[in-house]
Amino acid sequence: MSLAASASVEANLSSKPVSGVRARPFVRAVRQLLAVQTPPGPAIEHELGRVCALIDGGGWTDDRLQGTDHPVTRHLGAALSSVVKPARALAEELARLAPSLPWKYGYAPRQNDPDLGEQIAFAELLGPTAPLRSDVLCLGVTLIAPGTLYPPHRHPAIELYLVLSGTALWSAGGRSGLRPPGALVLHPSEVVHSMETRAEPLLALYSWTGADVRTTSRYT
Numbered sequence: 001m002s003l004a005a006s007a008s009v010e011a012n013l014s015s016k017p018v019s020g021v022r023a024r025p026f027v028r029a030v031r032q033l034l035a036v037q038t039p040p041g042p043a044i045e046h047e048l049g050r051v052c053a054l055i056d057g058g059g060w061t062d063d064r065l066q067g068t069d070h071p072v073t074r075h076l077g078a079a080l081s082s083v084v085k086p087a088r089a090l091a092e093e094l095a096r097l098a099p100s101l102p103w104k105y106g107y108a109p110r111q112n113d114p115d116l117g118e119q120i121a122f123a124e125l126l127g128p129t130a131p132l133r134s135d136v137l138c139l140g141v142t143l144i145a146p147g148t149l150y151p152p153h154r155h156p157a158i159e160l161y162l163v164l165s166g167t168a169l170w171s172a173g174g175r176s177g178l179r180p181p182g183a184l185v186l187h188p189s190e191v192v193h194s195m196e197t198r199a200e201p202l203l204a205l206y207s208w209t210g211a212d213v214r215t216t217s218r219y220t
């Protein structure tokens with residue numbers, strides 16, 4: 001990101017949460033980014049095609065964003081500033097939306113890790129309870145602080161991630177690997193998965209599709 005764009009990121013990130021900003025430009029930026037992806041195999045290619053078709057089908061209501069504050073957003077500026085092409089346009093859209101993003105954590109507190117809810121958050125812009133309403137597709141971003149384990153979890157939805165910034169250790173179905181920016185990661189329905197950040201925050205775009213995108217994720 002250019003110095004000017006980085007300065008605008010900082011200006012937006014220093015703002016208080018605001019409401020009334022439209023979410024549709026985010027969806028357009030996501031669609032443009034997905035259009036230039038090269039899927040590493042047929043399963044991801046199939047899911048990528050499904051997500052793009054659902055976006056192109058539209059049909060969601062046009063609600064405005066309602067910004068919420070969350071401690072993990074202290075890492076958003078660093079995460080956005082390190083995003084490189086071809087995801088830079090989406091990063092710039094996220095910087096514009098920053099004070100309006102609806103950050104949530106959503107899991108119950110864990111006894112052995114009571115501060116986890118301050119290290120992880122999700123801003124879902126399209127979905128059953130998101131500003132843009134859809135019962136068949138969720139779109140959002142996950143932000144995880146450095147040095148954090150997002151513990152093993154599962155959900156009925158099929159999940160496709162695109163790493164925007166930060167190289168973390170991703171595990172799913174008993175296999176683990178470091179996934180750099182630009183990586184596409186598929187989590188089939190109910191497959192247990194986790195992420196563990198290193199020195200950098202992780203910012204990743206996600207989609208949910210399948211028969212049930214309403215049931216929330218749960219720790220295993």
Ligand SMILES: [Fe+2]
Nearest residue numbers: 159187193217
């Ligand atoms: Fe997941």
